[in-house]
Amino acid sequence: MISREQSTKQTAYTDPEALAEVLAHVADLATETDTEGDFPEEAFQLLAQAGLLAVTLPGQPLDHTQGHTAQLLTLLKRVGSANLAVGRVYEGHINALLLAQLFGNPEQRQQWHADVRQHHLFSVWNTQADDGILIHELGGGRYELEGYKTFCSGANWVSRPLVTGELMRQGHKSGWQMCIIPTERIAPLEADARFWKPLGMRASASFKLNFTGIVLDESDLLGKPGNYFQQPYFSGGAIRFAAVQLGGAEALLEATRLMLRSMGRVDDVFQQMRLAEMACQIESGNLWLTQAGANNDAWLHDGTDPARIVAYANMTRTAIEAICLRVMHLCEKSVGARGLLRPLPFERIHRDLTMYLRQPAPDATLVDIGRWVGHQTTATHDLWT
Ligand SMILES: Cc1cc2nc3c(=O)[nH]c(=O)nc-3n(C[C@H](O)[C@H](O)[C@H](O)COP(=O)(O)OP(=O)(O)OC[C@H]3O[C@@H](n4cnc5c(N)ncnc54)[C@H](O)[C@@H]3O)c2cc1C
Structure with a gap:
């Protein structure tokens, strides 16, 4: 979760000067976090305070349910121009909110929208290696995760990661399932220190993380198996x-x-x-x-x-x-x-x-x-x- 030092302004998106100011500040900070293991936390505080984490929620200027895709792409370009690592993580946040909008039930959407307004940072972590995620059904609406994800941008700075994995029902594969983990309910995710030694994008903190042992409820599962790959x-x-x-x-x-x-x-x-x-x-x-x-x-x-x-x-x-x-x-x-x-x-x-x-x-x-x-x-x- 991105800490709140000031209250959220309505949104800087509709004020070109305010938006330019926020993005110039994000750009100025870019060198400070260009280190493996670091993350542009201050830049995300600025985006959160400027209302940009919530800009695609219903009723907001780039409301996902109303289109606005070209304007969203321009905003993503401008954030990427300020700092590519911030742009990568911001894009993941926007993607997770879109998936939540498409496949969440009304109660889930209400909860996740409230979380965004509280400055929770979302992400989508789908990439994995041979030791990827299994989601074991335990019965009674409970599920246990096992395995790792690679390239988890934002790592433990993200407090609402959308994670995908193979849903296992009675030991059988049942499809690729999404879940959103409220991280305050779990211990910090353990990172594999050997993984993140990249050429660039250091500040995106795209670690390999271990999810083994995390227990989730039915309400943490998003959509049905296979929804993640739904085209377009x-x-x-x-x-x-x-x-x-x-x-x-x-x-x-x-x-x-x-x-x-x-x-x-x-x-x-x-x-x-x-x-x-x-x-x-x-x-x-x-x-x-x-x-x-x-x-x-x-x-x-x-x-x-x-x-x-x-x-x-x-x-x-x-x-x-x-x-x-x-x-x-x-x-x-x-x-x-x-x-x-x-x-x-x-x-x-x-x-x-x-x-x-x-x-x-x-x-x-x-x-x-x-x-x-x-x-x-x-x-x-x-x-x-
Ligand atoms: C900075 C950064 C942040 C990221 N953050 C996230 C994140 O938050 N969440 C997430 O889920 N993912 C994330 N990713 C992962 C990303 O989505 C891609 O999965 C990853 O970048 C693909 O890497 P690759 O070049 O190894 O891909 P590949 O698809 O392996 O491509 C490498 C080369 O192999 C070729 N190739 C592909 N498949 C085959 C095949 N079967 N046989 C032969 N050749 C093949 C390709 O055409 C290409 O030439 C991130 C990646 C980066 C770089």
């Missing part, structure tokens, strides 16, 4: 991490412009060419996000085949990965070796973005797009209209 929500969510990633690339362009200006190098034609290409790349990313957000809302509303939504999300994710890689390369060439020295921000953002661009199954994602496009009988012009 499962793969379609890639547009959110793509938004955070684009924020990292945007921060690189911003820092490049500032550095070149400070050195009197913006009138050099080669630097201008690189700046031009970086600007085109970032704006292409913005257009992808805007269109992906608009399509997501319109297509969910009109009942479009989920596979089409997933295909568009997969294209968005793939395109933004390429954009980020290109921007990193252009940025390195523009600022040169001296730009890659601390305390300048380039090396941290470069490490963080390199790490965060590694998302699941990129090859299969591309193949899925090709398969979907190849099998459509509509004219190419009408694939996305």
